[in-house]
Amino acid sequence: MPVHLPVPLAANLYPVPGVRIGVAEAGIRKANRKDLTVVLVDEGASVSGVFTQNRFCAAPVQVCREHLALNRGIRALLINTGNANAGTGADGLARARSGCAALARQLGLAPEQVLPFSTGVIMEPLPAERIEAGLPMALADAGADNWLRAAEGIMTTDTVPKAFSRRVQIAGATVTITGISKGAGMIRPNMATMLGFMATDACVAQSVMHELALELAEASFNRVTVDGDTSTNDSFVVIATNQAAHAPITSLASESGRVLKAAMQEIAQKLAQAIVRDGEGATKFIAVRVDGGNTADECRKVAYAIAHSPLVKTAFFASDPNLGRILAAVGYAGIDDLDQSRIELFLDDVHVATRGGRNPGYREEDGQRVMKQSEISIRVDLGRGSASQTVWTCDLSHEYVSINADYRS
């Protein structure tokens, strides 16, 4: 049973001036399923993206990077489910390019103005002809109010669409931010992609877009982990249509920049956390916070060691306060000069371990009580410095094995 997050209602999703979305059933892998989404962006938008660090990145990720680097003005995103176009070699690159070219032809654009995204089976040829055949339907569907349909259109094994929206005042103007995402990790055998798309009508200079995308990803999608497998297709794209009535943001440190970034970060974190909450097999949502590090990097290493440990994750599934496993993960996280006698461990408000050993006041029933909750926070203090980092993860259940061991069907 996934931990269900509140399903966002279409009524809560604001359209973003300058963005229209169309969704179609193109039969890419299965019939009668929304599997093709186009996002159309008015001329003049600022666009940037952050992509998987996996060196075995999928063909569409390679094409996205090329097209963004050319900087000819991105006008459309082309997203398919059912096939990841990853592990497909030179042929996969050609198919990713042909999809961009087909959409560009219909819109009177250059292929370099289209960004492609794919999610689904790895190592099978992308059915480019079905994508091309589905484009007229998707374009005919295009509208400003289709964000929920888009969130559904990019789903693979997600059980709920993930979409969040908010409005914020920037320099006297009302600005809209809307984003959608689909799941990573705890994914079915064939699916291996986290996708996130956010758009705002705020005015943001192209020169700061990449910094904005990086910082948003860093505080959101880069903080969630389900099984530690980094997918070949992970992509997060940020679009600013520059249509709101305020002076362009040319620095994220400016007041307008800070307000916008904070609001976008809130949406990005909701989208990222929604992926963990909807992780198939997940029964618990766990925040892992590491304080007292010398650097943010070492805090993150420790947080991920805990969040990735199968022993820790199965203990949380079982509500078993077998918390020595957390200390063991801290120990192998890769801090060479770690002094275990300075480690403190908390589970929510319960002080479990002190100076690297069991806290004399710790009672197992207190640990047990917290472990039974569906939302749990782990806090480790390394006692070395003042850096701090948080990552979000879920437990490891029987359902995870079932889902990932199911033969592809």
Place this chain on the structure above:
Amino acid sequence: MPVHLPVPLAANLYPVPGVRIGVAEAGIRKANRKDLTVVLVDEGASVSGVFTQNRFCAAPVQVCREHLALNRGIRALLINTGNANAGTGADGLARARSGCAALARQLGLAPEQVLPFSTGVIMEPLPAERIEAGLPMALADAGADNWLRAAEGIMTTDTVPKAFSRRVQIAGATVTITGISKGAGMIRPNMATMLGFMATDACVAQSVMHELALELAEASFNRVTVDGDTSTNDSFVVIATNQAAHAPITSLASESGRVLKAAMQEIAQKLAQAIVRDGEGATKFIAVRVDGGNTADECRKVAYAIAHSPLVKTAFFASDPNLGRILAAVGYAGIDDLDQSRIELFLDDVHVATRGGRNPGYREEDGQRVMKQSEISIRVDLGRGSASQTVWTCDLSHEYVSINADYRS
């Protein structure tokens, strides 16, 4: 269902001149269970050990390191199950020392001549008084033919004792090598230890013992992984009693050194692989070999990325040839300048992927055939150089989750 390895019979285990072993039921955690083992070593032996890299190492590991560094001539090992004495702070260190002192008193030795080992529950006080009370029974039991009893005495959730033995000719003398191990990973909630002990009557200068222990561990215990969790207590100790009738080995590169190392390595690999085969929940034994790297280190990184991936491991459990997951793991293993277009992937004799994409001649039924075997080899060629490394692992099954999610009992 674990993959059962052939249970070694006592008849196959040779005693090692200079080593006697005694086993007792000390009731450390449960009654009527062999849980206390002493290994007595004649004066004049060369001894070295390799220990967990976990910075949160257990108290006995810290004491072992201290006592080996003092180099006063190790004469006894003291091994308990039922309690790991890890995550126990300063009190744990005192209890580990008191166990050594108690055994030393009974043998007329200095405490620094005893090495302690513990495996079992983390973060609970070691019942040092029960260990002390059990020592006379263990000493009364001491004999040269007790290797199988010792292999049983150090078991926690292992389903079979792990012990191997062989004889080899060194410079005209017959030399015996016997070793025992107990499981790591796929371990019950409370258990978190890989232990390995090997003894030979060969003559090895103390000056080369540490190099010998390191090289043996590197080629065996350091190559196996079950769930990627590095325990707080992992210990591997090598004893050479120096009683065989040949000239002492003062260099591992000498002919005698090479013969001994090769024979000991064979036993060490059997002991290490036995741990994986007996991993609870394991249904398949998987060798991951990475060729064509620039360095052994990068080959090992890639091999471990594959061996640790929950997505790869669940696919093997399901006999699902969803082999793109292996390519994805190669991609995130941490080689920054990896060229995916040079990657080749084989499953046993089946050529699955070439130049980073699906091999045109690959048929899924061939992959399926191999996946159904209980022993499988994965081979990746990185196409970068001539380095090569192999690690051994198992699949990830429902049983793993059940075992590790069981409430401690």
